[in-house]
Amino acid sequence: MGPSWYLATPYQWGEVDEVSIEKLAIDGGTPVRTTPLPSVGNKSGRDIGQEELANLTEVINTGTLFRYGGKFVDQLENEFSAMLGMKHGISSTSGTSALHIAIAAIGPNPGDEIITAPITDMGTLIGILAQNAIPVFADLDPKTYTIMPESVEALITEKTKAIIPVHLFGQTADMDPILAIGKKYGIKVIEDCCQAYFSEYKGRLSGTMGDINAFSMQQSKHMTTGDGGITVTNDDALNTRAKLFMDKGWPREPGVPREYLFLGMNYRMNELTGAVAVAQMRKVQSVVERRRKVADAMTKLISTAPGVNLPYVRENCKHSWWLYPITIDPAVLKCTSAEFAQALSKEGIPASVGYIGKPIFTTEIFQKQRVYGYGCPFTCQHTTPREYKESDTPNTLKILADIMPLSINEYFTQKDIEDYGTAINKVARAYQR
Ligand SMILES: Cc1ncc(COP(=O)(O)O)c(C=O)c1O
Numbered sequence: 001m002g003p004s005w006y007l008a009t010p011y012q013w014g015e016v017d018e019v020s021i022e023k024l025a026i027d028g029g030t031p032v033r034t035t036p037l038p039s040v041g042n043k044s045g046r047d048i049g050q051e052e053l054a055n056l057t058e059v060i061n062t063g064t065l066f067r068y069g070g071k072f073v074d075q076l077e078n079e080f081s082a083m084l085g086m087k088h089g090i091s092s093t094s095g096t097s098a099l100h101i102a103i104a105a106i107g108p109n110p111g112d113e114i115i116t117a118p119i120t121d122m123g124t125l126i127g128i129l130a131q132n133a134i135p136v137f138a139d140l141d142p143k144t145y146t147i148m149p150e151s152v153e154a155l156i157t158e159k160t161k162a163i164i165p166v167h168l169f170g171q172t173a174d175m176d177p178i179l180a181i182g183k184k185y186g187i188k189v190i191e192d193c194c195q196a197y198f199s200e201y202k203g204r205l206s207g208t209m210g211d212i213n214a215f216s217m218q219q220s221k222h223m224t225t226g227d228g229g230i231t232v233t234n235d236d237a238l239n240t241r242a243k244l245f246m247d248k249g250w251p252r253e254p255g256v257p258r259e260y261l262f263l264g265m266n267y268r269m270n271e272l273t274g275a276v277a278v279a280q281m282r283k284v285q286s287v288v289e290r291r292r293k294v295a296d297a298m299t300k301l302i303s304t305a306p307g308v309n310l311p312y313v314r315e316n317c318k319h320s321w322w323l324y325p326i327t328i329d330p331a332v333l334k335c336t337s338a339e340f341a342q343a344l345s346k347e348g349i350p351a352s353v354g355y356i357g358k359p360i361f362t363t364e365i366f367q368k369q370r371v372y373g374y375g376c377p378f379t380c381q382h383t384t385p386r387e388y389k390e391s392d393t394p395n396t397l398k399i400l401a402d403i404m405p406l407s408i409n410e411y412f413t414q415k416d417i418e419d420y421g422t423a424i425n426k427v428a429r430a431y432q433r
Contacts, residue, residue, distance in 0.1 A: 024343055024346070024347070024430050025343070025346040025348075026343045026347075031347050032347040032419050032422050033423070034348055037349075037409065037412065037419075038413070038416055039412075040411050041409075045411055047280075047287060047410065047411075048224070048276075048280075052276045055278055058275065059274075062271075064271060065270050065272055067091075067270055067271055071271075072277070072278050073268075073269050073270070073271060075278050076091055076230065076269075077230070079278070079281060080230055080232070080281055083281065084207050084232060086233065087235075088233050088236075088239035088242075089230055090232075090233075090242045090243055091229070091269040091274065091277070092228070092229040092267040092268070093267050093268070094123065094217075095121075095123050095192075095215065095217070095221075096123035096229070097246075097267040098194075098215060098231045099124060099164070099192060099194075099214040099229075099231075100126060100130060101127075101229075101245050101246050102127070102212040102214050102233075103128055103131055103133070103190065104131055104242070104245040104264070105212055105233075105239075105242040106212065107241065108131050108133040108162065109133075109161075109382065110131075110380050111132070111133070112134070112159050112161040113159045114128045114136065114160070114163070115155050115162075116147070116164040116165075116192075117137065117146065117173075118139075118359035118360055118393050119145060119168060119396060119400065120168070120192065120356075123194065123216070124164060124166055124192050124194075128164075129371045132372075132380065133377065134159075134378070135366075136155050137361050137388070137393055139151040139392070139394065140395050141174070142395050142398065142399060144168075144173075144314055145168045145325070145399055146165060146167065147165050148395075149177035149180075149181060152178060156181070156185050156187070157384065160185065163178060163181065163188075163190070165189070165210075166192040166194075166195075167191065167193055167196035168195060169311075169319075169321075170195055170199055170319045170321045171314065171317065171319050171320075172199045172201040172206050172317060175209045175210075176202070179210075182211075188210075188211040189210035190211065190212055190213060191210035192214060193206045193207045193214060194221065195216075195322040195323075196320050196322065197215065197222035197284050197288055198222070201314075202316045203316070207232055211233065211238060212231060214230070214232075215230050215231075215232075216228075217230070220322075221322070222284050222288055222291075223287065224276075225273045225276045225280065228269060228273050229269075244261055245262075245264040245265065246267045247266065247268055248265065249263060250264070287410045288320045291320065291410050292320075294321070295311075295319065295321045297414075298324060298420050301424075302326065302421055304421075305427075305428035305429070306332050306333070306432050307329040307333035307428055307431070311326065322408075323355075323407065323408065324408040328340050328404075332433060334431055334432075337353045337403075337404060339431070340427060340431065343430070344424065347423035347427060349419065349420055352404065353401070353402070353403065354400045354403060355403060359396050359397070361388035406420070
């Protein structure tokens with residue numbers, strides 16, 4: 001490593017003046033910041049307060065915590081779907097269950113294939129495997145980190161039942177060609193919107209383009225109940241099956257003897273969660289808007305850093321900034337991505353490379369092909385044998401080796417944002433060739 005200098009200067013937004021130089025914190029210099037991010041808001045960085053408390057108090061006072069007989073879970077389903085301009089909402093216990101509900105509503109047979117992304121949370125795959133279907137992984141676009149339509153189409157077989165584009169970090173997948181593939185082959189599309197509330201693709205909102213689409217309300221998501229999920233659809237038949245699957249296959253029709261129409265789960269959201277979800281739902285658009293402002297300001301400041309590639313946002317689309325992914329240019333900087341991330345972390349801006357370390361199909365579930373006893377569904381008579389190889393998704397490998405998804409929060413102050421700009425400029429200049 002060469003000498004670590006940087007230009008430690010007060011600057012105007014978007015500018016870094018060359019006045020003084022300072023050693024990188026990783027080499028013993030003074031870090032840009034020593035306090036955790038964000039500087040304001042509650043410790044969790046989530047907007048949770050009086051509105052949630054008032055709704056919770058109301059639930060407790062009624063004594064009904066079960067969704068049937070309560071009001072908040074119904075209200076969430078009706079108002080969340082209406083907010084997106086969708087007909088139906090089906091609430092549940094997590095993003096994983098929201099996706100499982102969508103998959104089960106579509107109803108793959110054992111051995112049917114569902115094409116999705118190799119960089120995602122396991123929650124995208126759990127519902128596929130639980131239904132004895134087979135995940136198939138398309139490669140990712142190097143700029144947006146979302147599935148490439150041409151890679152999806154190359155994987156279509158007579159067993160393909162659905163495509164699940166994952167709107168990674170808050171950027172939508174390239175939906176027009178994906179929807180066209182779905183139409184061409186008669187395959188349903190399920191949007192994984194767990195990281196993407198109110199993202200926009202050419203004027204359409206995330207969660208409004210696929211046949212049935214799923215959101216997560218896990219702690220870190222744009223709206224949160226700690227854990228929770230919601231599935232949305234315009235399709236009446238999918239809605240009926242989804243609602244049944246969420247509640248043990250139980251139609252609950254008044255006056256009709258109790259019955260279970262098919263194997264479902266108990267993924268019911270309770271009223272306590274619903275109460276928080278309704279309050280969060282009222283804030284989610286403002287959270288996304290505030291993150292957009294923070295991201296724009298960060299981009300302005302980071303754009304002066306040599307060799308740092310800013311997040312790419314597809315034309316006519318709006319990111320919702322669940323994370324803020326950057327990469328570095330090795331032609332300009334003489335450090336590795338890991339060294340850059342380490343130096344940045346020492347400056348007080350937590351950073352690491354990769355998001356998930358390896359493509360999700362490198363986990364034992366896929367490599368040893370074990371889900372249920374005897375190796376089902378991979379060894380099932382209905383399944384086409386398949387090997388999951390890293391070499392099949394070269395872009396994904398490169399993305400995971402390069403990417404630094406930085407945290408971003410609606411509570412970031414101007415000072416927090418300036419610290420990002422200062423620290424990234426400082427590290428980049430120190431490593432400039
Ligand atoms: C892209 C994606 N899909 C699915 C999930 C699963 O959501 P949950 O953790 O709420 O089950 C997550 C959550 O991290 C996610 O980020």
